[in-house]
Amino acid sequence: MISAETREIIYNGLWKQNPGIVQLLGLCPLLAISNTVVNSLSLGLATTLVMAVASGSVSLVRNFIPHEIRLPTFVLIIAALVTVVQLLMNAYVHPLYLVLGIFIPLITTNCIVLARVETFASKRSTSHSVLDALMMGLGLTLVLVVLGALREVAGKGTLFSGLDLALGPAAREWVVTVLPDYQGFLLAVLPPGAFLGLGLLIALKNWIEGMRAPRPAQLTHALQG
Amino acid sequence: MTTALRETVTTAMTLLVFAVIGSALLSGTFSLTRPSIAASEQAEKLARISETLPAGSYDNDPVRDARPLPPDPLLGLRHAGQYYPAFKAGVPVAVVLEAVAPDGYAGEIRLLVGILADGRIAGVRVSAHKETPGLGDYIDAAKSRWIRVFDGRSLGDPADAQWKVRKDGGQFDYMAGATITPRAVVKAVHRSLKYFEAHRATLLSTPSPGHPASDPIPPATGVESKPQPRPSNPDDTAR
Secondary structure: OOOHHHHHHHHHHHHHOOOOOOOOOOHHHHHHHOOOHHHHHHHHHHHHHHHHHHHHHHHHOOOOOOHHHHHHHHHHHHHHHHHHHHHHHHHHOHHHHHHHHHHOHHHHHOHHHHHHHHHHHOOOOHHHHHHHHHHHHHHHHHHHHHHHHHHHHHHHOEEOOOHHHHHOHHHHHHOEEOOOOOOOOHHHHOHHHHHHHHHHHHHHHHHHHHHHOOOHHHHHHHHHO | OHHHHHHHHHHHHHHHHHHHHHHHHHHHHHHHHHHHHHHHHHHHHHHHHHHOOOOOOOOOOOOOOOEEEOOEOOOOEOOOEEEEEEEEOOEEEEEEEEEEEEEEOOEEEEEEEEEEOOOOEEEEEEEEOOOOOOOOHHHOOOOOOHHHHHOOOEOOEOOHHHOOEHHHOOOEOOOOOOOHHHHHHHHHHHHHHHHHHHOHHHHOOOOEOOEOOOOOOOOOOOOOOOOOOOOOOHHHHOO
């Protein structure tokens, strides 16, 4: 049985407080790397991993950290974890590491990681902190992937290009050409395309919220009921 | 006062403990991943070297036959590097030199410069750089075709004064927004050609069996290594 609190954490991370389209935190990698699905997914998962481990470790030691130095300590923990991830990616998925390049160390400065550690993990139990970080990370990854898919189809006419970088040369055949003989649309691949795509996603989210929101009449009814 | 002192010490010690744990974690991961990272970088180097040479123009393994290159200001090498000779049926056809452009926008740009026996450039590839993503990174062949502007060029083509980016009155195109990066690369390629000219005989020597390099290149003498001040350029300050 999922407790109400757990359900709320999941709902917040994936939808209500989604870091990508609601909190709008961590836009640097969102805008820079979301030009293909593979890039988006890789950076999203790397960020999620760092967030989960960082939140978990901070939550474990939260009672030992003096209040005055909590931020330096958090940053130290996050930076160390990011460097570990960077070394592992460099060693085991080298081509992908070359593509993501500078954006891997930049996870350190992604404020969503520090934000979850500071506002959630430093106050709550370890299991809830890890769950919150995972959900926030997945929420961000989801937005990145959708944005990546939009930009990749609009910009290059393909999906999953560069999959071979992550999974080896065999994956080259899995690239889906959505629009054959497509000339490409540079705007979608360049950073402005990320801004426009993100704007569309935020608008879509708000529209869905608007549709779901009870009308005034229903609201009164709900209050009475 | 004692309480304040004790608190300060406790705080400092806490931070120290976290720093020590973090360092231990990092050094552990580093030593664990170092062999794989070295292997990946080596494999990538091989792929890059073969890109700087015309396919099928040589029949040896340039990486296996690599020879040492002494530190030399013309190549921008502060430490000994290597060069990779290419032979066809024992006849030298080209060499790939390791070179460094010390004055990139974000530090060194490491290059592989493939030069044919007749002094023309077969191909140039960037092997490592830290230039700004999206602005200066078009020197990377994976990002754009720019680096091919050097293909077929040589020391006299264009003339010395023209071995510059267009903005400086030279012949080489660059992309708006980042001028320091291509300027550094053009200069480094030009200097590599000069180095090749000065050491042509040694670089193109045929290996005698058992002696990889018949006549190792002596370290440069009399050439002063000048520190390269970063040129100030209004175009780049906005980066």
